[in-house]
Amino acid sequence: MILPLVEVFYTRNADEIFDSNSCDFYETIPHRRENFHPPVGELMEIHNFNNMKNLKIKFKLLIIFGTIVVLFAAVSFWGNKVHNRINDGNFNVISEHKAVNNLLSKLNIHLLDFNNSFLMFRQTGKNEDIEKAQASLKTVRDLIEKSSFNDDVLVIGFRDYAEQTAGLYRDITIDLNKLKKENNEAQLLALTGQVASNIATFYAASNDFFKSNTLRLNELEQQNLAYANAQKNKLLYFQLGLIVLILLLITIPYRVVSKSTNDILKIIQKIENGDLTNDFKSDTHDEFGLIINGLAELQSKLKSMLGSLKSTTQNIFNASSEFSTGAQTISSGANTQAASSEEISAAMEQIAEVFKSSSDNAAETNRIAEKAFKGIQTGASHVESALSVIEDIAEKNSIISEISYQTKILSINASVEAARAAEFGKSFAVVAEEVKKLAENTQESALEISSVSKEGVELTRQSASDLHNLVSEFQKTSELIDQIAQASQEHILTIEQINNSIQEFNNVTQQNASSAEELAASSDDLLQFVESLQSLMSVFRIEDADTITESEKTEETDFPEDFSTTDFQQEEQSYDFPEPDETQPEEEQYIDGNSPIVEDYSENESEPDVRHEDVSKVLEPVEEMEIGEPEKTFDDTKMPDSESVETGGKAAEPLANGDEEDEKTDWNISHKKGIRINLADNDDYDDEFKEMK
Amino acid sequence: MDYSEAVKIYSQQLSETEFKRIQEFMLKQLGVKLNPIKIVMVNSRLIKRLKATGIYNFKEYLDYALSIQGKRDGELERMVDELTTHKTEFFREVEHFHFLRDIVLPEFVKGQNNLFQIWSAGCSTGEEAYTIAMLLNEFKLANPGFNYSIFASDVSNAVVVKAIRAIYSNRTVEEMDKRFLKRYFLVSRDNNEQKVRVVKELRDKVQFSVQNLVDNYPFQNNSLDVIFCRNTLIYFADSSKKKVVQKLTEKIKPGGYLFVGLSETISQYSTEIKQVSPSVYVKKQG
Numbered sequence: 001m002i003l004p005l006v007e008v009f010y011t012r013n014a015d016e017i018f019d020s021n022s023c024d025f026y027e028t029i030p031h032r033r034e035n036f037h038p039p040v041g042e043l044m045e046i047h048n049f050n051n052m053k054n055l056k057i058k059f060k061l062l063i064i065f066g067t068i069v070v071l072f073a074a075v076s077f078w079g080n081k082v083h084n085r086i087n088d089g090n091f092n093v094i095s096e097h098k099a100v101n102n103l104l105s106k107l108n109i110h111l112l113d114f115n116n117s118f119l120m121f122r123q124t125g126k127n128e129d130i131e132k133a134q135a136s137l138k139t140v141r142d143l144i145e146k147s148s149f150n151d152d153v154l155v156i157g158f159r160d161y162a163e164q165t166a167g168l169y170r171d172i173t174i175d176l177n178k179l180k181k182e183n184n185e186a187q188l189l190a191l192t193g194q195v196a197s198n199i200a201t202f203y204a205a206s207n208d209f210f211k212s213n214t215l216r217l218n219e220l221e222q223q224n225l226a227y228a229n230a231q232k233n234k235l236l237y238f239q240l241g242l243i244v245l246i247l248l249l250i251t252i253p254y255r256v257v258s259k260s261t262n263d264i265l266k267i268i269q270k271i272e273n274g275d276l277t278n279d280f281k282s283d284t285h286d287e288f289g290l291i292i293n294g295l296a297e298l299q300s301k302l303k304s305m306l307g308s309l310k311s312t313t314q315n316i317f318n319a320s321s322e323f324s325t326g327a328q329t330i331s332s333g334a335n336t337q338a339a340s341s342e343e344i345s346a347a348m349e350q351i352a353e354v355f356k357s358s359s360d361n362a363a364e365t366n367r368i369a370e371k372a373f374k375g376i377q378t379g380a381s382h383v384e385s386a387l388s389v390i391e392d393i394a395e396k397n398s399i400i401s402e403i404s405y406q407t408k409i410l411s412i413n414a415s416v417e418a419a420r421a422a423e424f425g426k427s428f429a430v431v432a433e434e435v436k437k438l439a440e441n442t443q444e445s446a447l448e449i450s451s452v453s454k455e456g457v458e459l460t461r462q463s464a465s466d467l468h469n470l471v472s473e474f475q476k477t478s479e480l481i482d483q484i485a486q487a488s489q490e491h492i493l494t495i496e497q498i499n500n501s502i503q504e505f506n507n508v509t510q511q512n513a514s515s516a517e518e519l520a521a522s523s524d525d526l527l528q529f530v531e532s533l534q535s536l537m538s539v540f541r542i543e544d545a546d547t548i549t550e551s552e553k554t555e556e557t558d559f560p561e562d563f564s565t566t567d568f569q570q571e572e573q574s575y576d577f578p579e580p581d582e583t584q585p586e587e588e589q590y591i592d593g594n595s596p597i598v599e600d601y602s603e604n605e606s607e608p609d610v611r612h613e614d615v616s617k618v619l620e621p622v623e624e625m626e627i628g629e630p631e632k633t634f635d636d637t638k639m640p641d642s643e644s645v646e647t648g649g650k651a652a653e654p655l656a657n658g659d660e661e662d663e664k665t666d667w668n669i670s671h672k673k674g675i676r677i678n679l680a681d682n683d684d685y686d687d688e689f690k691e692m693k
Numbered sequence: 694m695d696y697s698e699a700v701k702i703y704s705q706q707l708s709e710t711e712f713k714r715i716q717e718f719m720l721k722q723l724g725v726k727l728n729p730i731k732i733v734m735v736n737s738r739l740i741k742r743l744k745a746t747g748i749y750n751f752k753e754y755l756d757y758a759l760s761i762q763g764k765r766d767g768e769l770e771r772m773v774d775e776l777t778t779h780k781t782e783f784f785r786e787v788e789h790f791h792f793l794r795d796i797v798l799p800e801f802v803k804g805q806n807n808l809f810q811i812w813s814a815g816c817s818t819g820e821e822a823y824t825i826a827m828l829l830n831e832f833k834l835a836n837p838g839f840n841y842s843i844f845a846s847d848v849s850n851a852v853v854v855k856a857i858r859a860i861y862s863n864r865t866v867e868e869m870d871k872r873f874l875k876r877y878f879l880v881s882r883d884n885n886e887q888k889v890r891v892v893k894e895l896r897d898k899v900q901f902s903v904q905n906l907v908d909n910y911p912f913q914n915n916s917l918d919v920i921f922c923r924n925t926l927i928y929f930a931d932s933s934k935k936k937v938v939q940k941l942t943e944k945i946k947p948g949g950y951l952f953v954g955l956s957e958t959i960s961q962y963s964t965e966i967k968q969v970s971p972s973v974y975v976k977k978q979g
Binding site for chain 1: 728734737778779780850853854857858860874875878879880881882883886888889890893896900901902903904924926927928931956957958961
């Protein structure tokens with residue numbers, strides 16, 4: 001591709017620069033720079049072209065002003081020369097005039113002297129007179145010889161004539177000397193006449209010379225004047241031409257500078273207005289080209305920076321809104337945690353209760369078991385002592401049995417003795433018989449006791465061993481119950497720990513909630529900052545208009561129309577509130593003033609004290625304060641001076657308890673005891689608002 | 694502010710000592726507990742004040758703000774405004790408003806009362822109070838004879854002023870039911886403003902005041918039907934939490950309700966209250 005040769009000095013005009021449609025050429029420039037390798041033939045051209053374009057403004061100015069200086073010098077030099085020539089001509093004429101006049105007047109004087117001396121000589125005949133005449137004549141001759149009119153034709157003629165005259169006088173002088181010696185009066189007279197006529201002729205010649213010289217000088221003067229006139233016009237034209245040229249030359253840098261600065265100003269203006277969408281590039285490499293390209297570079301960097309900044313702020317915006325909702329979720333998510341932890345806590349308390357009662361039961365059981373165990377142990381020892389008692393009885397029984405046997409033997413002996421005693425022993429025999437019967441009964445009983453006691457011993461032994469077994473069983477049971485009781489105790493401790501943990505967990509949950517809320521507040525702040533940053537940055541346009549409007553369309557929320565597009569009833573979070581009475585359209589309620597709200601407030605207006613009365617039922621007297629001056633109050637409200645605040649505090653003093661007051665240090669803010677605030681100008685702000693459509 | 698000043702301000706670091714001063718102040722005067730981890734938050738929040746006052750040093754700033762002069766100049770308040778969190782939304786934690794509408798109010802009208810008195814304690818910029826006001830007004834439309842008084846308070850003077858102004862950005866009402874919006878809000882005439890304002894009728898129904906919850910309240914005992922104190926106690930130290938809960942409870946009528954934030958549990962602080970729904974407590978009768 002052949003680059004069109006653009007004027008060296010003229011960058012493209014701004015329209016061309018900004019006309020993105022005609023940008024094929026310019027768009028290809030960076031491309032050409034990087035990848036384009038022109039054929040060799042074209043290389044020179046481009047090289048030259050670039051050479052010319054590579055010239056810096058200062059060199060361009062140097063060339064222009066150098067040219068001006070050279071031209072100016074040339075014209076001056078020429079003018080000077082012309083002037084000098086005219087001057088010389090004039091000078092020559094004048095000096096020649098002067099010289100001729102001078103010469104002629106001197107010649108005149110000396111000729112007169114000669115004439116006078118010659119006439120005196122003729123009268124007196126004295127030698128000194130003739131010498132005087134000769135001297136005068138010599139002077140005349142010298143004057144002529146020394147005259148500078150050597151090359152002028154007229155002067156030459158004049159000189160010849162003068163020579164001739166001089167010669168004549170010399171001859172005359174010689175003749176005079178001779179004639180004087182001879183005293184030839186007649187010849188002297190003739191000679192004198194000749195001299196006179198010669199003088200006359202000389203006068204006439206000198207007069208002619210003077211005249212012709214004057215004419216010649218006049219002519220010369222005329223010529224000089226004509227030359228001067230001619231040169232003067234020429235010079236004038238040249239000077240005018242030079243001035244025009246200089247003006248032209250000066251307009252070149254002027255135009256370059258003004259055009260380039262205009263371009264640059266336009267570019268800067270667009271950048272200043274935040275429009276970074278224009279592509280511009282200068283292919284001249286002078287300072288302005290460098291500035292424009294520098295601006296282009298700046299713009300592209302700004303553009304990329306703003307682009308990343310824009311996306312970053314968008315990201316921050318998204319992140320902070322996510323953050324906000326996230327923090328919200330955390331804080332409301334803590335709700336489930338708190339609720340469930342409360343449930344767990346309650347459940348745990350129930351479990352603890354159960355464990356406690358089972359632990360108590362176990363302890364009771366253990367106590368009972370121990371009691372039983374002791375009872376059984378006592379029972380066992382009693383059985384054992386019963387056994388020994390029975391054995392003792394059995395032993396004693398055998399003695400009884402022996403005694404009863406011996407008693408029986410004795411009763412038999414007694415009955416035998418009674419039979420011997422016959423009648424006297426008859427009653428005794430009855431006794432003996434009875435004793436015998438008794439002994440037999442006793443023996444039977446003893447035998448029975450013996451067998452019973454044997455069985456008893458056997459049974460007691462059996463139960464003693466059973467009891468022994470039971471004791472060991474009981475011991476085991478007791479140990480188990482003990483274990484249960486201990487386990488329950490441990491469980492209770494565990495549950496207490498769990499409860500503590502839940503409490504801790506609750507605390508953590510609330511801390512989390514506060515942190516989440518703080519986070520949400522911070523992210524709201526962040527959101528506001530980002531929004532203001534975005535609105536600040538929206539000044540900059542870095543994309544094409546189409547894409548911008550599209551993206552902005554999606555971003556911008558148009559209020560309040562936007563609300564109409566959202567169905568709040570479908571929103572999960574939305575608050576569903578009871579349908580208003582359908583028979584009364586809402587609009588009408590407002591328009592005709594039948595709105596219950598309006599009615600309600602008009603009631604309040606007719607009875608303005610109702611609300612205050614209501615308030616006074618609950619509110620104990622507190623300081624009311626009015627804060628006026630909207631500019632002060634809206635964002636940065638100052639409390640009234642501390643004096644009145646203090647009294648405000650004191651008004652609520654009766655409520656304060658003494659201990660608390662003692663705690664207060666200098667920097668307490670306890671004056672904030674229920675200070676009711678009314679802002680006098682509050683309703684004025686309504687002027688900035690209107691009803692929603 | 695030029696670059697060097699900005700660098701100077703943002704290079705300021707809150708030292709442990711100064712943080713302790715703030716901690717002590719906040720705990721003693723507001724009952725607010727600042728955990729050591731909050732030093733970063735306090736730092737970044739106070740830098741705003743440093744910038745505004747032109748005192749580019751935390752120590753000097755605190756010397757000033759905590760002095761009598763600082764209090765007199767209102768700097769102390771502005772510092773407190775900055776250090777307290779004023780997060781709120783319209784219809785935040787909507788379950789509570791459902792509870793209020795579906796349970797508390799019907800219960801109230803069944804009784805012989807007709808003036809329903811409710812306090813939004815820790816109202817921040819007023820969204821909660823106005824939400825309540827909208828709700829109560831709606832209820833009033835459906836129940837003639839019902840009337841209500843709303844009190845709202847916050848410790849920060851600046852947010853109370855904002856609450857009274859009742860001017861909010863469009864974003865805050867984006868998710869609100871549009872009938873509520875239409876009925877209770879004005880929109881700015883200047884489209885660039887993107888602001889809404891609560892209508893005068895509703896604004897006048899809420900009485901705002903500045904109130905430190907650890908101080909005494911200008912209400913009589915057993916006088917309020919409902920107190921909303923949501924997501925406020927989370928900032929309090931345990932001891933002050935207990936104190937505040939007990940004081941709040943005192944002001945509620947027996948059978949009245951105390952709403953706290955959904956993440957909060959307060960049953961351990963008072964025996965007079967009983968949980969009836971997540972984070973809703975009723976004052977026991979008698």
